[in-house]
Amino acid sequence: MPLTDDQVAQFQRDGFLVLPRILSAEQVGRARAAVERLFRGECTLDRRPPEYRRPLPPRPRHGTTNHTVNGRLLDGDLWEISTDARLGEMAARLLGTESLSLMEDQLIEKGPGGPPVAMHQDAPYLTFLRSWDVINLWIALTDVAEESAPLLCIRGSHLWPVAAKPRHFTDGGDGDLMEVVTAARPQGEPVDVVPVLVPAGGGAFFGALTMHGSPRNRSSGARYAYTLHYAAAECRADPSRWPSNYEPYIVAGITDESRIESAFMPVVYRASGR
Secondary structure, eight states, X not given: OOOOHHHHHHHHHHSEEEXXXXXXXXXXXXXXXXXXXXXXXOOSSOOSOGGGOOOOOOOOTTSSEEEEEOGGGTOHHHHHHHTOHHHHHHHHHHHTOSEEEEEEEEEEEEOTTOOOEEEEOSGGGOTTBSSOOEEEEEEESSOOOTTBOOOEEETTGGGSOOOOOOSOSSSOOGGGTTHHHHHHSOTTOOOOEEEOOOOTTOEEEEEXXXXXXXXXXXXXXXXXXXXXXXXXXXXXXXXXXXXXXXXXXXTTTOOTTOBSOOSSSXXXXXXXXX
């Protein structure tokens, strides 16, 4: 679904863009099935080099939150969905770049009672990048209502200064949700919190400086989401500061000041003829 000029302008104004339909119902079903497989400890297409292959521990399903990073490297369906050039084209247009790569994907299950994720910006965590030419795509894999821990975005917060990291990112209570917002908000600026209420397959794009998080899951069912993290062609690496979950094979060949691109961080969109 190509984006309109009005949608691009809205993203630039608000720092995020909510879309009611990003994945088809068929893609949502495949992604949900992949979640179930991975949380049972099963993988369908292990792209890791043999020396890095380890059994997947099954996740306890009675817990309140499960989280898996880089599931695309373990499941063929997730690889196909996450590298969909149609999604990459939308992300590239919002970033204003002619090419972009997929840095990371994350699967999240927040069960009933699952705790808040404190409002934060991604920028303070991206120390391995020399610029913030990045964008995230959050996709709901279940219908999301007010009580089922929707993604929250603060309108216009991408124009705020860089905030401190929250002290209680995922281990705090309801009172910790807005901890860093008060300090980061410029004097007189409103705090316009927008919940992303979408059916399964909908979601939102947001930038590295956009304040976002999620409240406690107050529903009786689990909320599932899939996030994709993209880097523009202009984004450059600081290899001395790769995070610990980026194992050496994932970033092999990425040198200082080079773009974020490898066999496991593939380019997923290039403008025609580029």
